[in-house]
Amino acid sequence: MRVVPLENEAVNECWIADRDRFSYEALNGDARLTQPMIKQGGEWMATDWQTALNYVADGLRRIRSEFGPQTVGALASPHATVEELHLLSRLVRGLGSENIDHRLRHADFSAAAPAGQARWLGMPMAELSSLDRALVVGSFLRKDHPLFAQRLRQATRRGARVVSLNGVDDDWLLPKAESLIVKPSDWPLAMARLAGAVARAVQVEPPMAVLPDVAADAAADRVAALLLTGERRAILLGNAAVQHPQAASLLALANWMAPHLGAHVGVLGEAANSVGAQLVGALPGPGGMNAGEMLTRPMKALLLMQVEPMLDGANAAATRLALSQAGLVVAFTPFRDVALEHADVLLPVAPFTETGGSFVNAEGRVQSFHGVVRPLGETRPGWKALRVLGNLLELPGFDQESVEEVRSQALGDESVLTARLSNAQSLDIDAQSAGASTGLERLADVPIYSTDAVVRRAPSLQMTRDARPPVASLPSALWSQLQLSEGDKVLVSQGQAAVVLPACEDARLAADTVRVPAGHPATSALGAMFGPISVEKA
Numbered sequence: 001m002r003v004v005p006l007e008n009e010a011v012n013e014c015w016i017a018d019r020d021r022f023s024y025e026a027l028n029g030d031a032r033l034t035q036p037m038i039k040q041g042g043e044w045m046a047t048d049w050q051t052a053l054n055y056v057a058d059g060l061r062r063i064r065s066e067f068g069p070q071t072v073g074a075l076a077s078p079h080a081t082v083e084e085l086h087l088l089s090r091l092v093r094g095l096g097s098e099n100i101d102h103r104l105r106h107a108d109f110s111a112a113a114p115a116g117q118a119r120w121l122g123m124p125m126a127e128l129s130s131l132d133r134a135l136v137v138g139s140f141l142r143k144d145h146p147l148f149a150q151r152l153r154q155a156t157r158r159g160a161r162v163v164s165l166n167g168v169d170d171d172w173l174l175p176k177a178e179s180l181i182v183k184p185s186d187w188p189l190a191m192a193r194l195a196g197a198v199a200r201a202v203q204v205e206p207p208m209a210v211l212p213d214v215a216a217d218a219a220a221d222r223v224a225a226l227l228l229t230g231e232r233r234a235i236l237l238g239n240a241a242v243q244h245p246q247a248a249s250l251l252a253l254a255n256w257m258a259p260h261l262g263a264h265v266g267v268l269g270e271a272a273n274s275v276g277a278q279l280v281g282a283l284p285g286p287g288g289m290n291a292g293e294m295l296t297r298p299m300k301a302l303l304l305m306q307v308e309p310m311l312d313g314a315n316a317a318a319t320r321l322a323l324s325q326a327g328l329v330v331a332f333t334p335f336r337d338v339a340l341e342h343a344d345v346l347l348p349v350a351p352f353t354e355t356g357g358s359f360v361n362a363e364g365r366v367q368s369f370h371g372v373v374r375p376l377g378e379t380r381p382g383w384k385a386l387r388v389l390g391n392l393l394e395l396p397g398f399d400q401e402s403v404e405e406v407r408s409q410a411l412g413d414e415s416v417l418t419a420r421l422s423n424a425q426s427l428d429i430d431a432q433s434a435g436a437s438t439g440l441e442r443l444a445d446v447p448i449y450s451t452d453a454v455v456r457r458a459p460s461l462q463m464t465r466d467a468r469p470p471v472a473s474l475p476s477a478l479w480s481q482l483q484l485s486e487g488d489k490v491l492v493s494q495g496q497a498a499v500v501l502p503a504c505e506d507a508r509l510a511a512d513t514v515r516v517p518a519g520h521p522a523t524s525a526l527g528a529m530f531g532p533i534s535v536e537k538a
Contacts, residue, residue, distance in 0.1 A: 010126050011361065017146040018464075019448055019455055024353065026335075026457035027376075033336035033348040034377025044340075049347075049380065049388075056345055057392040059328040060095060063301045069096030071300035071327075075291055075307050076282050078102045078271035079452050080382065081357030082366075083403055084332075084349075085273070085282040086410035087386035088305050094395035098288025099299075102277040104312045105239075105270070105446070105518075107530060108247040109290040113422055118278035119242075119251075120421040121362040122266030123234065129154040132230025133263075135194075135223070137165045137250060138187060139238020142172045143448040143466065145268050148362075149174070161230070163223050165190055166240070167443040168473075168515060169508040178223050183513045184530050185437035188246045191253040193217040197224035202260050207253075207427050233263035239270050240445070243314065245530050251425040265423045269362040271452070276360030279420060280410045298325035305332045305382065306349070308453050309339060316524040317497035332382055335453055349382035350375050351454060356403040357383070358411075364421045366414050368407065437532075440478070442494065443515045444529035450519035469522050472535065473506040473515035482537050489538040492516055494527035500538045 005016035036052035128151035153174040161177035197220035199206035296318040323342035358368040390398030449467040
């Protein structure tokens with residue numbers, strides 16, 4: 001068996017990534033949760049849906065009454081459907097809380113779009129194939145976005161020139177005109193230098209009010225000159241740029257350069273429904289806590305929609321500590337081994353193959369689907385579980401009869417969604433700290449088969465080269481300094497968090513940059529995906 005693509009020239013042409021073709025194996029695996037479970041006295045007990053939802057409703061009412069609604073929060077996967085995210089948002093807000101977020105791997109929450117709007121690709125997907133010039137910032141392109149990489153590969157075959165700004169010169173299986181390889185904390189500085197070079201080339205005043213005092217840079221001048229040629233241009237921000245501690249600075253600098261280059265600004269998007277999650281308000285409201293706050297401080301009640309906190313968050317060590325001190329933790333999940341250590345209730349919600357729903361893709365296109373197989377065991381669609389829970393809590397707005405009705409309420413008039421897509425970012429930000437970091441820094445990619453709960457449980461994908469256990473990749477100078485040899489291991493530390501990993505030398509890494517993947521159990525004891533790190537021979 002395999003999954004085959006719905007051919008659509010405007011979206012995927014005829015292509016599908018192996019991640020999508022074979023991840024279905026997880027949906028029939030031993031890890032599936034087939035009935036609700038409640039933890040009692042430290043032991044998991046199977047129960048029925050009514051009992052489980054009553055238990056959750058009673059717990060939420062008690063916590064809201066005793067501690068206040070601000071102690072209730074929800075974290076959702078950006079792979080959850082529009083309908084699930086909408087009803088989860090409505091439930092949290094119905095309880096009087098604004099604590100909801102889907103940006104679990106983010107470090108800078110000031111880069112969010114204005115309320116009601118969404119960051120997006122900045123152009124139709126098909127236009128990636130016809131670009132003449134592209135600057136790709138902070139992306140492990142071939143593994144993060146296989147189909148976007150295919151589009152850019154087509155563009156290079158017809159003469160496009162692609163430039164990468166990253167902490168490592170990964171092989172994208174397409175020619176790069178130039179690679180600007182610097183440690184992560186220097187990415188804003190590199191963008192500032194590039195902005196200065198663009199300003200000189202087009203003879204305008206650079207935005208120096210918010211930029212560090214940077215001198216002319218030969219590499220930046222070359223890239224600026226290159227990007228000013230051709231007709232169709234884009235600046236594309238990848239996953240690592242969006243998850244960067246100075247994500248707002250990177251987006252703002254891209255926006256400043258874009259009109260002078262005649263370029264689009266695009267956000268590649270982290271997941272199937274990153275745009276949809278923004279449009280339906282799966283984001284904190286006024287006074288609400290963002291994902292970073294909810295994952296690093298104990299919550300009295302935390303609802304998890306298809307989330308594995310230690311693997312999906314930006315700081316696994318802090319998340320583990322916060323969850324160990326949390327109150328009621330409820331996991332809506334297809335899998336019985338999610339958050340077992342910290343959850344109190346497991347509710348078996350359907351994966352995408354067993355329910356109807358919608359995603360809004362990176363270009364802002366609504367794509368709806370129907371379940372193709374029967375739900376396994378007592379599995380129920382997530383939107384239905386949330387609707388019943390909302391009714392038990394006697395909240396308004398939970399009377400939908402169909403998934404189509406939920407979608408209509410969530411998105412409104414779909415014909416005007418494009419007017420809500422925006423990558424604008426003010427330059428009224430603090431970029432003065434760019435380049436101020438010293439010492440070793442972590443660069444964390446999320447391996448292609450570690451991105452979400454489904455692919456982590458697909459046996460065939462987990463037997464591939466891309467699913468091998470993580471290693472700590474070190475630049476050549478550090479490798480020599482530590483006197484390492486092939487087969488050696490290193491102790492990798494971030495504050496009090498530490499793990500021992502196999503080491504390898506990677507001459508493509510920027511100086512002082514240590515690449516340690518996230519999203520994998522072998523590195524889930526470590527801290528932030530970006531920031532200081534120390535390495536010593538084990």
